[in-house]
Structure formats: C-alpha cells, structure tokens
Amino acid sequence: MGMERPPTGHDVELAALAAAGDRRAYGELVRRHGSTVRGLLRRLGADSASADDLAQDAFMAGFEQVADYRGEGTFGAWIKKIAARLYLKKVRRDARLIFSDNAEPVEEVMVRDASGDAASRIDLDEALKALSRGERLCVSLCYGADWSHAEAAEALNIPIGTVKSHVKRGLDKLRAKLARPEEGARREAHG
Amino acid sequence: MAEPDFEAQLSRMFAEPPSFPDAALFNAEMAAKLDRGWAMRRMFIGGAGVAAGLFAAFQILTTRFSSEVSQLSRESGHNIQTEIDAGIAKFNSVLTTPASAEALWLAAGLAVVALAFAVTRAVEEL
Numbered sequence: 001m002g003m004e005r006p007p008t009g010h011d012v013e014l015a016a017l018a019a020a021g022d023r024r025a026y027g028e029l030v031r032r033h034g035s036t037v038r039g040l041l042r043r044l045g046a047d048s049a050s051a052d053d054l055a056q057d058a059f060m061a062g063f064e065q066v067a068d069y070r071g072e073g074t075f076g077a078w079i080k081k082i083a084a085r086l087y088l089k090k091v092r093r094d095a096r097l098i099f100s101d102n103a104e105p106v107e108e109v110m111v112r113d114a115s116g117d118a119a120s121r122i123d124l125d126e127a128l129k130a131l132s133r134g135e136r137l138c139v140s141l142c143y144g145a146d147w148s149h150a151e152a153a154e155a156l157n158i159p160i161g162t163v164k165s166h167v168k169r170g171l172d173k174l175r176a177k178l179a180r181p182e183e184g185a186r187r188e189a190h191g
Numbered sequence: 192m193a194e195p196d197f198e199a200q201l202s203r204m205f206a207e208p209p210s211f212p213d214a215a216l217f218n219a220e221m222a223a224k225l226d227r228g229w230a231m232r233r234m235f236i237g238g239a240g241v242a243a244g245l246f247a248a249f250q251i252l253t254t255r256f257s258s259e260v261s262q263l264s265r266e267s268g269h270n271i272q273t274e275i276d277a278g279i280a281k282f283n284s285v286l287t288t289p290a291s292a293e294a295l296w297l298a299a300g301l302a303v304v305a306l307a308f309a310v311t312r313a314v315e316e317l
Contacts, residue, residue, distance in 0.1 A: 023226065027218065027225065034214060034221070040205075060225070143202050178200075
C-alpha cells in the first residue's frame, strides 16, 4: 500500500468529510488547528501537559460533534470554543477557579535581554503571565477564543461586570508590558 | 496607544499560534487516538448487532415462528417432513447435474472471495 496524500480543501469541506467518517480529513483539520488549540489552552492558564491532554480531548469531542459544524464561523473558532469549555470544566472540577479583585499575578514577568535592558521584547505568552488568573482567563477567552463578555460571564458563572473589569485590568497590564519594546526602540532611535 | 488599536493588535497576537516543535508528534498521537476510537466504535456496533440478532432469533424461535410454521403446515395439509425431504431431493438433483454443480461451485467461490474481502477490510480498519 503506497503513501496516501493528505486530503486538501477548505476546512468546511474537510469537516463535511469528517462528519461522514473520514478520519484522514479530520486529521488534516487537527494538523491545521492543533497549534492554535494548544496555544489557546496554555494562554488560558493550563500547564503544558494538561493543555496537550485537553487539546486531544477537544479534538476527539470535535470529531464526535463535527456533523453539527456547518460552516457558521471558522472551524478554528468552533474547535477553540470546545477546548475552552473543556478547560473551564476542568478548572471547575479541580476547584482552582477563584476570582478575586485583588488576585496576585500568576508569575511576575521580568524579561531582560543580554544587555540587561528591561525594555527587551516581551511576547504575548510572557506578558500574559503578569495577569492574575481571572484576568488571564477573561482576556484569553474574549480575545483568544473570540467569546463575548456575556458568553464568558455565563460560562464562568460570574456577573458580566466582573468579566469586564477583569478584561479591563488585564488589558491595562498587557498594554504596559507590550508597550515596553516600542518605548525601548524609540529610546534607541533618539539616543 | 489607542484602545481599539491595541485591542486589534491583541486579537492579531492571539490569532498567531505559538510554534510547537512537537507538532508532528501531537498530530500522530491524535491520528492514533482517532483510529482507536473508530475501531472501538466498530466493535461496539458489531457486538451490539450480533447481540440484537441473537436476541431476535431467540425470540422468533421461542414464540411465534414455530407455532406459525406448524399452523401453516396444518392448514396446507402438508407434512413439514415431506417438504424437507422434497427439498433435499431437489438439492441433490442440482448437485448431480454437471452444469448446475459448476454454477454452485462458482457461487461458493465468489462467496469465499467476498468473505476474504470483508475480513481484509475489517483487519485494515482495526
């Protein structure tokens, strides 16, 4: 038996093939969106091993439900929603989802380059570590999984105002963290 | 930086997946998991089908079927044994006719090929 070429086509076509039982078509969707889902789960706060386990669970659940996906929105957004729901279920089960207005950052970020300049490049994944668990979760759900504030509030079972305040504080922190490289570059240009 | 600009930038950053050096391994694990899930589903469906078939056969044999057969037998005035004997005699005559025997062996051969094909597909799926 020779090597078979992977299926090609738009995500919607591959999803339709997968709904008819074509595992290779679904495998191609996994190849296309695997990193996105794994990345989202890490950004939501899962550690590497849990993120990968949850990503696999999300894709397996997606295969079971793929007949429900009919091309409304992107497949990426659809599978990210499944993954985010699985993650929330897990943190709720582990009783680790604690929302506090005074929550401390998960990890304070201090990134320095070789010359010790604090304005060195900080990427999103590093910057997210400066947020509290609640802020990180709300920001990642709303900007990473494309959920509305209302959807996030419903899934997290908290008032929508709490989601908005977490998002606002999270954005403020991210803006400060992510703005540093630009400020550094400006200083270099002027100096 | 203005809020909408920053939000748009943030959405773009979130849309960029991080690169994973073990992406190929993850994809391979997923493919294996999908195959295992599919095999389990087929075995479950097959098992459920066999169980349902056996149950149905048991029900037919123990309830209506035998009584209906004897009822039909009585109504038609024929003895079942006579019919069976006639059937066996007909089957023997078919076997002894050279052309019919060839057709029968050909059909048996085709049935074996079909069975082998089905077994091969089942093994491939597993």
